[in-house]
Amino acid sequence: MNKLLIANWKMQITHKEAKEWLTMHLNDIEKALTYTKNRLVICPSFTELSYTASLPVNTIAWGAQDCSPVERGAFTGDVSIISLTQLDCSYVLVGHSDRRTYYADSDERIQKKTALALKYGLLPIVCIGETTEQRDSGITWQALEKQLLSVIDLFNTMNSPSMLIAYEPVWAIGKGVIATKDEISSTCQNIQQLVREKTAASCKILYGGSVDEQTINQIPLDLLDGLLLGKASTDAQVLKKIILSC
Ligand code: PGA
Secondary structure (H helix, E strand, O other): OOOEEEEEOOOOOOHHHHHHHHHHHHHHHHHHHHHHOOEEEEEOOHHHHHHHHOOOOOOEEEEEOOOOOOOOOOOOOOOOHHHHHHOOEEEEEEOOHHHHHHOOOOHHHHHHHHHHHHHOOOEEEEEEOOOHHHHHOOOHHHHHHHHHHHHHHHHOOOOOOOEEEEEOOOOOOOOOOOOOHHHHHHHHHHHHHHHHHHOOOOEEEEEEOOOOOOHHHHOOHHHOOEEEEOHHHHOHHHHHHHHHHO
16 A cells, blocks of 8 residues: 555567557556555656657656766767656656666766756656675675765755655565565665755655565565566566555
8 A cells, every 4th residue: 555666667678568568458557556555657668758658647657767967968878857857757767776787877977867857856766775795795784875875965955855765685686586574674774864864855765676476475565665676567467466465
């Protein structure tokens, strides 16, 4: 009930497949959302966003998987936050570990993307997560704190919306393993404490990393405001089961 679910489709679904998926399943998914009072944000590839903007939806919102750290200019391949606002996007993922790992997204770039999202009225979902090495070295919180501190001041204005932080341990993403209840619980406490110390904003925390219709039973949903779903969100039946389990 009242959970925010983010469907990060990554590059798993082509343009044609996405259109078919949405044509076939949108109604059914919306019924499950209405029934459970959960909310869903679908983040398809950029190429789908003008199509999704044309769809009549009630309970679903659209999000982008990333954005450029600058508004406009000679940046081949980048997508401007201004275009995202024109395509009915209300959310944008920033700092996803895929972007940090494969596209060298630094804390500085993530800070710029978050600032632009806030400037243009999109809700940034700031993804943070520790790697296997950081976890094994016992520096999980130091790693998460560094990522969080790079964006936290941006939320320190009177008009700032609630912060949306997605805790996604890198070692759990796409690996079929999830963080334990204790790990999620202590991370949530640490995040809330840091946000309380440093900002006047409130903070909502999502968990992501190998959440599916099986592992969801081990997730402490009562501690969380929602979930960031990857692979599981690309299968409409699995997504529906997850919606109904929250
Ligand atoms: P996963 O991905 O659910 O496939 O592990 C989550 C994510 O990367 O956002």
